[in-house]
Amino acid sequence: MFAEFALHERLLKALAELGFTEPTPVQAAAIPLALEGHDLRATAQTGSGKTAAFLLPLLHRLLGEEKPRGDVRSLILLPTRELAQQTLKEFERFAQFTFLKAGLITGGEDFKVQAAMLRKIPDVLIGTPGRLMEHLDAGNLILRDVQVLVLDEADRMLDMGFAEDVTRLAGECANRRNTWLFSATTGGGALREMTGQLLKSPKHLMLNQVAELNENVRQQIITADDPAHKEKLIHWLLANETYQKAIIFTNTRAQADRLYGHLVAAEVKVFVLHGDKDQKERKLAIERLKQGGVKVLVATDVAARGLDIDGLDLVINFDMPRSGDEYVHRIGRTGRAGGDGLAISLICHTDWNLMSSIERYLKQRFERRVIKGLKGHYQGPKNLKASGKAAGSKKKKTDKKADPKKAAPKRAPKAKPSLVSQDGLAPLKRRKPAGE
Ligand code: AMP
Numbered sequence: 001m002f003a004e005f006a007l008h009e010r011l012l013k014a015l016a017e018l019g020f021t022e023p024t025p026v027q028a029a030a031i032p033l034a035l036e037g038h039d040l041r042a043t044a045q046t047g048s049g050k051t052a053a054f055l056l057p058l059l060h061r062l063l064g065e066e067k068p069r070g071d072v073r074s075l076i077l078l079p080t081r082e083l084a085q086q087t088l089k090e091f092e093r094f095a096q097f098t099f100l101k102a103g104l105i106t107g108g109e110d111f112k113v114q115a116a117m118l119r120k121i122p123d124v125l126i127g128t129p130g131r132l133m134e135h136l137d138a139g140n141l142i143l144r145d146v147q148v149l150v151l152d153e154a155d156r157m158l159d160m161g162f163a164e165d166v167t168r169l170a171g172e173c174a175n176r177r178n179t180w181l182f183s184a185t186t187g188g189g190a191l192r193e194m195t196g197q198l199l200k201s202p203k204h205l206m207l208n209q210v211a212e213l214n215e216n217v218r219q220q221i222i223t224a225d226d227p228a229h230k231e232k233l234i235h236w237l238l239a240n241e242t243y244q245k246a247i248i249f250t251n252t253r254a255q256a257d258r259l260y261g262h263l264v265a266a267e268v269k270v271f272v273l274h275g276d277k278d279q280k281e282r283k284l285a286i287e288r289l290k291q292g293g294v295k296v297l298v299a300t301d302v303a304a305r306g307l308d309i310d311g312l313d314l315v316i317n318f319d320m321p322r323s324g325d326e327y328v329h330r331i332g333r334t335g336r337a338g339g340d341g342l343a344i345s346l347i348c349h350t351d352w353n354l355m356s357s358i359e360r361y362l363k364q365r366f367e368r369r370v371i372k373g374l375k376g377h378y379q380g381p382k383n384l385k386a387s388g389k390a391a392g393s394k395k396k397k398t399d400k401k402a403d404p405k406k407a408a409p410k411r412a413p414k415a416k417p418s419l420v421s422q423d424g425l426a427p428l429k430r431r432k433p434a435g436e
Pocket residue numbers: 019020021022023024027045046047048049050051052308336337
């Protein structure tokens with residue numbers, strides 16, 4: 001029960017108003033430690049309620065302080081505009097019975113309007129690193145009064161090349177008492193380095209047990225012959241599945257546009273979201289989807305980052321994501337906060353090995369599904385290795401030490417070296433830059 005936390009009564013009132021009664025696991029773990037004044041390093045998936053896990057103790061702390069005459073008192077850094085906007089919305093919901101104000105600083109918005117907002121000195125600043133750096137360089141941003149620095153989706157900020165900006169912004173918050181770092185994955189060396197550099201004796205919270213992810217989301221695969229076959233499957237699924245809202249992920253902008261064109265031609269009400277879209281189009285797409293005017297969104301990974309849309313209960317992977325973590329992020333769009341969801345991945349021969357790596361990474365076997373009348377020729381590899389990957393499809397390598405006549409294939413030769421997933425569960429493909 002939230003009432004058990006020693007949170008300020010105005011926050012408890014907001015929680016009651018919002019109908020939040022039970023804290024989610026990340027909230028139950030993080031809130032008491034944050035209230036005690038610890039630094040936090042939390043691994044929690046999207047949809048776990050992690051925003052409230054840092055906003056509630058943050059608001060509590062600000063409510064307990066006498067507002068200094070000075071400057072911004074807390075800074076929340078996030079990787080994308082959409083995530084920043086959503087965090088602002090959550091802030092406003094929790095702060096509805098307080099006088100605390102938050103300001104939003106992201107790219108794609110008017111710089112001068114933002115500068116004017118900064119002059120009014122919000123209590124909390126929520127933003128993306130790039131634009132915040134521009135304001136810092138322009139002398140619009142003073143962070144010396146920041147008490148709490150929050151880094152949300154820190155792994156993704158690093159992936160997007162924000163390491164230097166984040167470190168500089170953190171350096172500007174030189175008098176902060178606490179740093180709370182959240183990431184969806186355990187991250188790699190760069191994240192460890194950042195944690196060591198920016199956090200003081202943090203409490204580590206591991207709430208992202210990969211194998212337990214998204215219990216309430218059914219995960220299926222459908223094999224396909226080629227992109228054209230995948231498009232037919234998409235049409236069928238959108239016409240026959242029961243869903244409130246659906247999101248279809250592609251790996252590239254070009255594929256997103258192509259699929260969008262096909263769906264529009266078939267009179268499906270759909271929006272497309274990718275890195276070439278300007279801020280106005282992105283806002284419109286998200287608003288229409290939220291309001292229900294449009295039920296289907298075609299998106300690339302980075303564009304869809306952090307989207308929290310009620311009733312999003314169908315995720316389709318037109319292309320298999322390039323890493324296990326990306327898969328987790330995608331299906332994290334559905335089944336949020338306890339709702340049910342369905343995730344369907346369309347698998348042609350180029351997707352198979354990736355799909356099987358991801359199954360092993362998640363320690364799950366996806367349901368195999370066949371759609372009557374749309375069954376293709378490709379049903380998965382004829383021969384499978386113990387790992388679940390395709391066997392014998394590539395030239396066999398001979399082991400020089402062994403009897404050359406009996407030489408068995410050891411591992412499918414790869415164009416690039418494989419990586420072991422952060423959890424050491426299974427080798428994963430090297431992560432490529434997202435095809436936003
Ligand atoms: P997040 O992981 O922070 O993006 O949160 C996912 C969704 O769950 C958001 O819409 C939150 O408002 C909602 N949520 C977070 N915590 C709770 C809770 N304790 N009870 C009900 N809904 C929640």
